[in-house]
Amino acid sequence: MKVFEPVVRLMNRLKYAQKFIVIAVVFVLVIASVSFILMQRMNSEITEMEQRYEGASYNTALKDVLQQVQIHRGTSVQAWNGSEDAQSKLASIREQANRALHVLNEQHTKQTYPLHIDEELDAINEQWQAIAEKDRWQDRDELTTLHTNLTTFIIETMLTVSNESSLQLARSPASQNLIATLTKTMPSVTENAGNLRWLGASVLAKEGDMTAQERAHISEKFYLMIEEFATIDADLQRAFTDPDIQAAVQSTYEEATAANELYATMVEQLLNGETANLTSAAFFEAATNTINLQFDLYSTSLAHLTTLMEQQLSELKMNRIMLVLLETLIVLVAMYLFMGFYIGIKRSITTIEQAAISIAEGDLTTSIHLHTKDEMLEIEHAFNKMTTGLQSLVKEIGESSQYVTASSEELHVGVEETTKSIMHVAEMMSDVSEGANEQTARLQQSEDALQHMTNDVAQIVTNSEDVAQLALTTMTLAHDGNDVMQQSSTQMNTIQQSVETTQHMIEALHGRSEQITHILQLITGVAEQTNLLSLNASIEAARAGEYGKGFAVVANEVGKLAAEARNAAHEVGTLVQGIQKDTTTSVQLMGDVTTQVRTGMDLSTTTAQKFEQIVSSMEQLSEQINGIIVNSSQVASSTEQVVTAIDAMKVISTKNMAASTEVATATEQQNASMEEMAASATELATMSETLQTLIQRFKV
The missing domain is CATH 1.10.287.950 (Methyl-accepting chemotaxis protein)
Known part of the structure; x- marks a missing residue:
C-alpha cells in the first residue's frame, strides 16, 4: 500500500472539487492521448487512402495519354506506309491526345499530395510536343522510336505514381493482385501489343514479306505479350477470389481474353507465314481491339478499385466522425457520472457538516440519514x-x-x-x-x-x-x-x-x-x-x-x-x-x-x-x-x-x-x-x- 502513499498525500491536501478536477484532467488527458493516437492513425489511413485515390486518378489520366500515344503511333505508321485513311485520322488522334494530356496537366495542378513527377510530366509534354509538331518523318524507325520512348516513359511514370501514392498497398490480397496487374502488367502488355500492331501491319502491307530483323522483333514482342497475358490471367484469377472484383471485371475480362486469343492467333499465323487470309487493316483492327479491351479492362478494374477506395475513404471518414462523437459522448458521460458522484459526496459531507454544527451548538438529538449504500453508510452509522x-x-x-x-x-x-x-x-x-x-x-x-x-x-x-x-x-x-x-x-x-x-x-x-x-x-x-x-x-x-x-x-x-x-x-x-x-x-x-x-x-x-x-x-x-x-x-x-x-x-x-x-x-x-x-x-x-x-x- 506504500506505493499509493504519494497520491494519498496529494489527495488529502485537496478539496473534493479539486480532487475531481485532477481526476477529470487525468481522465481527459488519457482519453485525449488515446484519441490523438487513434486519430493520427485514422488520419494517416485517410491520407494514405486519399493519396492512393489520387494516384489512381493520376494513372487513369496517364493511361488515357498512353492509349492515345499508342494509337497515334500505329496510325502514323499506317500513314507512313501510305494509308490515306490513317493519314486523315492523325489530326483527330492528336487532338484526343492533347485533350488527354491537358486532363493530365490539370490533374497535376490539382494534386493534393506531392508525387514527385514534375520532371516526368514535363518530359512527357516535351516529347509529345516534339511528336505532334513533326510534319515529316525521316524513316519509320524515327517515328516508332520517338513514340516508343514516350510510351515507355509514360509506363515508367505510371509505375512511379503507383509507388509514390502507395497504390499497391491495398487492404486485401485480391485488391493487391488486381493493382499489381494494373500498375505493372497491363500497361506493358498494351505497349507490346501496340508494337506488334504496327510491326505486323507493316509486314502485311508488304504482302507478308518479312525480314529476319522484323521476325525477331515480332517474335520477341509476341512472346513477351503471351507471358504478360498469362501473368494477367494469373493475377486476375487470384483477384477473382473477391466476389465484388469478379462481378465488376469478369465480363470485360472475358471479352479481353477472347480478343487476346484472336490476336495471338493472327500473330502466330504471321510468324508462320500463313498470311493468305490476313490483311494489314484486319491485323491492325484486331490489335487495336485487343489493346482497347486491355485498356477497358484497365479502366474497369481501376474504376472498381477507385469506387472501393471511395467507399473505404468514406468509411474511414465516417469512422473518424464516429470516433470523435464516441469520444465526446464518453467524456460527457464520464463528466456526468463524475458530477453525480461529486454532488452525492458533497451532499453527504454537507449533511454531516450540518449535523456536526448542530451537535457543536448543543443539539445532541441530531442524527443523519445519507440515503446511500457505500462507505458513507458506515460513517452514518458511526456518527x-x-x-x-x-x-x-x-x-x-x-x-x-x-x-x-x-x-x-x-x-x-x-x-x-x-x-x-x-x-x-x-x-x-x-x-x-x-x-x-x-x-x-x-x-x-x-x-x-x-x-x-x-x-x-x-x-x-x-x-x-x-x-x-x-x-x-x-x-x-x-x-x-x-x-x-x-x-x-x-x-x-x-x-x-x-x-x-x-x-x-x-x-x-x-x-x-x-x-x-x-x-x-x-x-x-x-x-x-x-x-x-x-x-x-x-x-x-x-x-x-x-x-x-x-x-x-x-x-x-x-x-x-x-x-x-x-x-x-x-x-x-x-x-x-x-x-x-x-x-x-x-x-x-x-x-x-x-x-x-x-x-x-x-x-x-x-x-x-x-x-x-x-x-x-x-x-x-x-x-x-x-x-x-x-x-x-x-x-x-x-x-x-x-x-x-x-x-x-x-x-x-x-x-x-x-x-x-x-x-x-x-x-x-x-x-x-x-x-x-x-x-x-x-x-x-x-x-x-x-x-x-x-x-x-x-x-x-
Whole structure:
C-alpha cells in the first residue's frame, strides 16, 4: 500500500472539487492521448487512402495519354506506309491526345499530395510536343522510336505514381493482385501489343514479306505479350477470389481474353507465314481491339478499385466522425457520472457538516440519514452511534453534577452546624477559662488566709493571752474560709459540668467530622466518576475528529472541574482529618480536665469539711479555751495540710486553665478548618452549578 502513499498525500491536501478536477484532467488527458493516437492513425489511413485515390486518378489520366500515344503511333505508321485513311485520322488522334494530356496537366495542378513527377510530366509534354509538331518523318524507325520512348516513359511514370501514392498497398490480397496487374502488367502488355500492331501491319502491307530483323522483333514482342497475358490471367484469377472484383471485371475480362486469343492467333499465323487470309487493316483492327479491351479492362478494374477506395475513404471518414462523437459522448458521460458522484459526496459531507454544527451548538438529538449504500453508510452509522453515546454521556454527567450539587449543599449545611457547635464549645471553654482564673484567685486568697491563720496559731502558741480574741478572729476567718470553700466547690461543680458538656460536644464534633469524611468520600467518588466520564467524552470527541473539537473543549472543562472538585474534597478531607485529630486530642485533654476537676472537687470537699471542723472547733474554743494550747499544735498541723491542699488545688486550677487554653486554641483551629471547609463546599457548589450550566447547553 506504500506505493499509493504519494497520491494519498496529494489527495488529502485537496478539496473534493479539486480532487475531481485532477481526476477529470487525468481522465481527459488519457482519453485525449488515446484519441490523438487513434486519430493520427485514422488520419494517416485517410491520407494514405486519399493519396492512393489520387494516384489512381493520376494513372487513369496517364493511361488515357498512353492509349492515345499508342494509337497515334500505329496510325502514323499506317500513314507512313501510305494509308490515306490513317493519314486523315492523325489530326483527330492528336487532338484526343492533347485533350488527354491537358486532363493530365490539370490533374497535376490539382494534386493534393506531392508525387514527385514534375520532371516526368514535363518530359512527357516535351516529347509529345516534339511528336505532334513533326510534319515529316525521316524513316519509320524515327517515328516508332520517338513514340516508343514516350510510351515507355509514360509506363515508367505510371509505375512511379503507383509507388509514390502507395497504390499497391491495398487492404486485401485480391485488391493487391488486381493493382499489381494494373500498375505493372497491363500497361506493358498494351505497349507490346501496340508494337506488334504496327510491326505486323507493316509486314502485311508488304504482302507478308518479312525480314529476319522484323521476325525477331515480332517474335520477341509476341512472346513477351503471351507471358504478360498469362501473368494477367494469373493475377486476375487470384483477384477473382473477391466476389465484388469478379462481378465488376469478369465480363470485360472475358471479352479481353477472347480478343487476346484472336490476336495471338493472327500473330502466330504471321510468324508462320500463313498470311493468305490476313490483311494489314484486319491485323491492325484486331490489335487495336485487343489493346482497347486491355485498356477497358484497365479502366474497369481501376474504376472498381477507385469506387472501393471511395467507399473505404468514406468509411474511414465516417469512422473518424464516429470516433470523435464516441469520444465526446464518453467524456460527457464520464463528466456526468463524475458530477453525480461529486454532488452525492458533497451532499453527504454537507449533511454531516450540518449535523456536526448542530451537535457543536448543543443539539445532541441530531442524527443523519445519507440515503446511500457505500462507505458513507458506515460513517452514518458511526456518527449516529456517536451522538447516542454523547447523549448518554451528557445525561450521566448531568445526573452526577446534580448529585454533586446536592452533596455540596449537604456538606455546606453540615459545616455550618459544625461551625456553630465549635463556636459554642469555644464560648464554653472561655467560661471554663474564666472560672479557672477566678478559682486560682480564690485559692490564692484561701492560701493567704491560711497563712494568716498559721501565723495566728503560732501567736496562740506563743501568746495564749490573745487566744480568745484570736479565736474570735479565727472563727470569723473560718466562716469566711468556709464560704469561700463552698463557693469554690460550687465553681468546681460548674467547671465539671462545663467540662463534661464540652467533652460531649467535642465527641459530637468528632462524630460529625466522621460524617463529613463519609460525605467527602462520596464527593471524591463522584469527582472520579465525573473525571472518567470526561475522559470518555474526550475519547468520543477525538473519534469525531474536527467536528468533535467543540465537545472536546466541554469535556476538558468537565475534567478540570472534576479534578478541582477532587482536589477540594481532598483538601477538605485533610482539614477534617486535622479536625478529627484535634477533636481526639481535645477529648483526651477534656478527659484529663475532668479527672483533675474531680480531684479538685474532692479536695474542695475535704477543705470544706476541714473548715467546718475549724468552725466547730472555734465554736468550742470559747468553751475549751484551756485546750487551746494543746490543740494549737493540731490546728497548726491541720493548717499546714490545708495550705498543702490549696497549693495542690492551685496546681490543678492552673492545669485546668492551661487545658482550657489548649482547648480554646484547638477550637479556633477547628473553626478555621470549618471555614476553609465551608469555602471549599461553596467552591464545589459553584463548580457544580457551572457544570450544570455547561450541560444545559446540550439538548438530549
